[in-house]
Amino acid sequence: MVLCLQSECLYDYIRIEDLSSEPDAERFTRLLCGHHPTPVTYAISGHVANVSFFTDYDTTGRGFHVEWKAVNTSQCKNQWLNEPSGILQSINYPISYLNDLVCKTVISVPDPSRIWLKVIDLDLNEHEANCSDNLTLYLDENDASYSVVLCAWNNSDTPLQFLSLTNQTEIVFKSDHFHNGKGYQIIYKTGERFIF
């Protein structure tokens, strides 16, 4: 995208806004101008988005190109998995998850099998220092205190790995109503013995 450069977007710009929020609510609105050689991605939680293009009387650029994709939020319903292995990932991964989500996944396998989880990717809370977007792994179906809350990428070279204490585990992803990131991707396997 190349539009007339001005840090506050006073001249030529596009405005992207969420038109589906309540009139009194804080509406998602972004102004874009200048030169963006790499794609800029936004995830709008509502079901109606408006993209407006404004130009002034002077100076032009190459213009802009916008692509959009509707995300089916029913993918974030509670799901129950019995397969012995699989991949879990956040809705719309790896582009960007949406705001205000609560997505629950239960993996349940026959006893005495256990569930091994390996975090391949975790990108939450962009621009945020808190843990308001998080992924909680409940490793014991009978005791919620055996849980791990993940909200930032582990910078070490060793991937995060977890083993359930029972034959059932629950993974809950929550996002607040500001900012987002690429999301998460986890692989899981099940079995009675694991060698690390």
Ligand SMILES: [Ca+2]
């Ligand atoms: Ca957030």
